[in-house]
Amino acid sequence: SAKRYIKIANGSTNSQKKSANKTANSQKGKVSKQGASANADKHKKSTTASNSQETKPIRGSRRSPPTNPFKPGNQQALKHGGYGRRMLLSDAITEDAQALTLDDELFWLRAANLTAAENIGRWQAELELAGDEKAKDLHELISSAQKAMHRNTVRIESLEYTKGSIEKLRVDAAYRERATEKVEMEIDIMKDGDKDNAIVVHNTLPIPGR
Known part of the structure; x- marks a missing residue:
């Protein structure tokens, strides 16, 4: 519908x-x-x-300004000192010289003495067949080598004494440091009134060289 x-x-x-x-x-x-x-x-x-701009990593820390670890006038980047710059020493010589110790000096002196002794032995052998002029020159060489050996020996003795003195100074400094710590602890114990603790602490402090 x-x-x-x-x-x-x-x-x-x-x-x-x-x-x-x-x-x-x-x-x-x-x-x-x-x-x-x-x-x-x-x-x-x-x-x-x-956020990335605010928290961008910077030297030193994430947010604090960069700090310079070197103080004004530092010599960290200086390879050549006063002698090295004026004598035009190479980087290799400078690095090796900075790494040398008294033991290296002793090694060189002893090696020089052995070399001089070897030369003296050779020159004495040549004396048997040398003429008057040659023998005179050989005697001068032998005398010079012997004097050099004596000087080297004196230098070796001095370096050995220096090494011993350095070790003694190191031990004495460690002893004084320990003694100072002991006195400071005794003062603290006297203030606190705990003597038993002082005995235990003193027994745990080894004294070098004593």
């Missing part, structure tokens, strides 16, 4: 409107969600950039 047709037509029209509104609302929601996510990403990137 006509009423039924009109009712069906109105129902189909309403359903079409509802579906259209639903589609529009869903698209609007997607657009709003996309916009919100884009804004969130943009805010996140800006926050990350600002």
